[in-house]
Structures are given as structure tokens and as C-alpha cells.
Amino acid sequence: MEEKKSHESVRAVERALEILLAFRPGDEELSVAELLTRVDLSRPTLYRLLNTLEQQGFLFSSGEPQRFRLGSAVAHLAHVWMTSHRVAELAQPMLRRLWEATGETVALFVPDDVNRLCVAEMESPQPLSFRRGVGYREKLVLGASGRSILSQMRLPAEELGRYISDSKQDVERMLADLETIRTQGFATSRHELIDGAVAVAAPFFNGADQVAGSICIFGPSVRVTDERIAQFAELLKHEAANLSRALGQQARQVRVKAGSR
Numbered sequence: 001m002e003e004k005k006s007h008e009s010v011r012a013v014e015r016a017l018e019i020l021l022a023f024r025p026g027d028e029e030l031s032v033a034e035l036l037t038r039v040d041l042s043r044p045t046l047y048r049l050l051n052t053l054e055q056q057g058f059l060f061s062s063g064e065p066q067r068f069r070l071g072s073a074v075a076h077l078a079h080v081w082m083t084s085h086r087v088a089e090l091a092q093p094m095l096r097r098l099w100e101a102t103g104e105t106v107a108l109f110v111p112d113d114v115n116r117l118c119v120a121e122m123e124s125p126q127p128l129s130f131r132r133g134v135g136y137r138e139k140l141v142l143g144a145s146g147r148s149i150l151s152q153m154r155l156p157a158e159e160l161g162r163y164i165s166d167s168k169q170d171v172e173r174m175l176a177d178l179e180t181i182r183t184q185g186f187a188t189s190r191h192e193l194i195d196g197a198v199a200v201a202a203p204f205f206n207g208a209d210q211v212a213g214s215i216c217i218f219g220p221s222v223r224v225t226d227e228r229i230a231q232f233a234e235l236l237k238h239e240a241a242n243l244s245r246a247l248g249q250q251a252r253q254v255r256v257k258a259g260s261r
Contacts, residue, residue, distance in 0.1 A: 015041060016049050020058060020074070025209040025250075028154055029062075029069040062156045070210075075111050075153075078210065087212070088120040090246045094215065094239040095122050101235055102228075104219035105131050109145045109201075111213060112137065114163045116146045119213075128220050130197045141169060144187040144199040145216035151181035152203045152211035186233040187214075190221065198224035202236035207248025215240050 022038040023030065030038075035046060050068060053059040057073035091108050098106045099122040108120040118136040123129060132138075140146040141164045150163065157171050164174060181187040186202040193199075201216035217232045218224075224232070 012049070015039070015045065016053055016058075019046070019049055019053065020070070023070055029067040031065060031067050035068070060159055062158060069154075072113055075210075076113060078111075078206065078208075078212065087247065091120060091215070091243050094243050095120060098215065098217060098235055098239055099124075102217055102219075102232060104217050104224070104232075105129055107132065107145065107216045107218070109149065109214050109216060111140065111149050111211070114140055116140050116149055116214070124219060126219075126223075128222070130194055130218055130220065138193065139163070141174065143193050144189040144201040144218075145214045147178065147181055147189075148187040148201040148203045148214040148216075149211055151178040151187065152205075154182075184233075185237050188229055188233075196220055196222075198229065200224075200229055200232040200236060202233070202240040204240040204247070205244040205249045207250075209249055212244075212247060215243065 018039045018041075019035065022035055032043070032046060032050070035050075036043065039046065041049070050059060050061070054061055054068075054071070057071045057076075059068045060071040061068045087110065088108055095106050095108060103124060103126060105124040106122045107118050109116040109118055111117075115137050116139075118132055118134055121131060121134055123131045138146060140150040155163070157175060160174060161171055164171065186200060188201075189199045191197065197218055198221045199216055199218035201214045203211050203214045206212040215236055217236060
């Protein structure tokens with residue numbers, strides 16, 4: 001009896017993994033009908049496993065009929081995988097080129113549940129500059145580096161509410177802001193987390209074409225004018241595309257065209 005229960009538990013894990021692996025690059029969400037064409041499961045078994053995966057944060061559902069997308073637990077695993085594969089080391093050439101071209105502080109962030117985590121930073125050599133340091137953690141909804149990541153997660157309003165629950169921000173306004181960021185390929189913030197600081201950030205992607213983090217340039221508003229923001233944005237999109245390719249993203253999947261330098 002114990003051996004039978006153990007076998008059933010292993011089989012349930014295998015089936016749950018089959019569901020997660022049914023998501024392919026480009027799949028933002030899948031319906032139950034679509035999943036049934038990709039996994040060899042009965043409808044009742046599929047619903048039972050979908051419910052379990054959603055409870056554990058591996059999936060998130062919305063709409064009627066239900067449509068499922070990968071949840072925050074997958075992002076957590078991706079973060080662990082990327083960290084173990086030295087994303088910060090891979091990004092060093094891109095960060096250095098940005099640092100040399102701008103003379104401002106350059107940093108690399110990866111998502112960490114509802115937050116972002118700084119995993120690499122090159123401080124500006126100029127006397128007046130800003131830095132946060134490796135290990136700095138802040139909410140994704142705050143600042144350019146966070147919102148550039150959040151914009152590519154394409155969360156519905158009800159899920160986004162969890163990210164802004166204690167930041168006193170309006171969900172509808174945030175959705176509109178994220179759509180603008182997604183369209184232009186970069187985010188900006190002024191005097192938001194540090195008085196006098198301006199930040200510009202662009203997202204980068206992994207081999208599954210999922211957002212893997214952001215590269216950010218920030219400096220004082222006296223130097224980071226609107227003209228320089230436009231220049232920084234093009235540089236960032238170019239180097240973010242380079243990092244995405246280094247992480248395995250295929251050229252045909254790249255969402256943001258690299259700007260000329």
C-alpha cells in the first residue's frame with residue numbers, strides 16, 4: 001500500500017511538471033482546452049493539478065473561461081537558476097560599455113518575487129553621483145529598474161494588486177504606465193526613491209523569452225537631462241538586447257530593436 005501511494009505521488013509530480021513544461025516561448029497564457037492538447041491527462045486530473053499549482057504560486061488564472069499563466073514561483077526558480085549561472089558575470093561587458101559611455105552609475109537587477117534585487121553595480125566616478133549597492137532590494141512597482149521588469153510580466157489587474165498592495169498606488173494608473181513602458185522599451189523615474197536622482201532602465205530576457213531583469217543607469221537630474229535620457233534609453237536597449245542574446249534569447253524573439261550607438 002505504501003509503495004502504491006509513493007508511486008502515485010511521483011506520478012502526480014511528473015504530471016504537474018508536464019503541465020508547466022507545456023508552456024512554450026511566446027505563450028502568455030493558455031486555456032484548459034489548449035493545455036489538453038499538449039498533455040496526456042483527463043480533464044478532471046488536469047483541473048486538480050492546475051488548482052494545486054496555482055495554490056503553490058506556479059500558475060495564476062484569470063478570466064471566464066479560465067486562462068492560466070506562469071506564476072511568481074516560476075520567476076523565483078528562474079532567479080535562482082540565473083544566479084547560479086552567473087548572470088552578473090555575463091553582464092559585465094554590457095555594464096562596462098554603458099558605464100564608459102555615460103559616466104553615470106550602472107546597475108543590474110533581477111526579479112525576486114514582488115521585489116527586485118541588485119546583483120551588480122558600477123558606481124559613477126563623478127563627485128556627485130548615486131549608488132544603492134549590490135544586495136539592495138526594492139519593490140518592483142517603485143523606480144524605473146523595477147517597473148521595466150514589471151511591464152514585461154503582463155500581469156492582470158487582480159494580480160498586479162498584490163504587487164502594489166502597500167505602496168498607495170492606483171492599479172489602473174499603474175497598468176497604463178506599464179503599457180507605455182512596454183511600448184517604448186524602457187522606463188524612467190525622477191526624484192522617486194532618491195531626491196534629485198533620475199533613472200532610466202531597460203529589461204532583458206532569458207532563453208525562454210521571459211523577462212529576466214533590467215539594466216539601469218541613474219544619476220543626478222542636473223546631468224541627466226531629457227536629451228541624455230533619450231540617449232541612455234537607446235544605449236540601454238542595445239546592451240539589454242546583447243545580454244538577452246547572451247542568456248539564450250533567439251534573435252527572432254527579441255522584442256526591442258537595438259538602438260544605434
